[in-house]
Amino acid sequence: MASEEHLIWRAGTARVWVSYDDTGALVFAGEDSAYLGEPGHSYEYWVTVAPEEFPALRHALAAEPAADVLDLVRSRAEEIVTRGERSWLDDHGIARGFSCR
DSSP states (O other), X not given: OOOOOEEXXXXXXXXXXXXXXXXXXXXXXXXXXXXXXXXXXXXXXXXXXXXXXXXXXXXXXXXXXXXXXXXXXXXXXXXXXXXOHHHHHHHTXXXXXXXXX
């Protein structure tokens, strides 16, 4: 069951939200409304972490096995987003999907 999107980052024209999708995967959704400094040139992306990766995500965040990964990510948003969601996940060996437009 999908969850409400939670805004976790805002800087200039960029925004990042996090939520669960219908499969239970964690999804980072990002948008920059002036991509590369060009107003009107937007960029959207989605980084998806499947539920089977949640134990690794909890471990990377030094959390208990039953901790809600959405809450964990929200509490560590600055660390994750400033590194870049894909890079942060890759650094910790967490498999993820990516799509953009």
